[in-house]
Amino acid sequence: MGKRFGRLVVEKKSPEKGHAAFWFCKCDCGNYTDVASTKLIQGTTKSCGCQLKKAREKWKNIYKDEKIQEKIKKTFRKNDGREKNTKLSILELATSDKLKANNSSGVTGVSYSKRDKRWRSYITVKHIRYELGYFKDKESAIQARKKAEKELVEPILKKYKNK
Ligand SMILES: [Zn+2]
Incomplete structure (x- = not known):
């Protein structure tokens, strides 16, 4: 105490x-x-969740970065009519996670922690890694990662789709 x-x-x-x-x-x-x-x-939990909120705000600001916006616009032009590939490119652009050869889940941002006996979920934006939590089952870890992508990447996709 x-x-x-x-x-x-x-x-x-x-x-x-x-x-x-x-x-x-x-x-x-x-x-x-x-x-x-x-x-x-x-040390997996260091705040009530307010830090994660802050991190989310930080991500949003990263996406407002002009250079990144320009890259996104170019990618959209280049991939005109191939929405699926475009989405993938944007996601790769927005996040800098690399799928490791030994990645235990086969899903970017999700790996198994032998020490914790838990599935770990994370997202990397501009070389800054954000922990999304530890999960008993793989599916929950994947969902957490998908949620982070959805909250952060999809608004940008929507924004550029209409241009
Ligand atoms: Zn707090």
């Missing part, structure tokens, strides 16, 4: 959920949240 993990300070023990121990933590932003011991210790 009273210990700090990132932006979270432990206030008291929360009721157990399943077999996992949870702690009631106060975030620097003023919000309260229940966090599992393991997540605090491993």
Whole structure:
């Protein structure tokens, strides 16, 4: 109690959920949240979620970057009429994740963590990696990655499609 993990300070023990121990933590932003011991210790959870929100804002700003916008426009022109390929190009442009040969899932941004026995989901934008969380099943990890792509990349796709 009273210990700090990132932006979270432990206030008291929360009721157990399943077999996992949870702690009631106060975030620097003023919000309260229940966090599992393991997540605090491993450093997977460092805020109430407000940091992820901030990261999302950051992504949006990256996409507003003029150079990136110009690249997106060019890609659209080049791929005129081939929407599927265009979408793929934009996604590759917007994110800089590279599919590793030894990627355990076969899906960009999703890999299996042997240490945590969990599927890890992440997205890399301009060489900055954002953790999307750890999941028991592969499908949830894929969904998290898809959601991040949808929230960040699709608005841009829509925007340029009408031009
Ligand atoms: Zn917070």
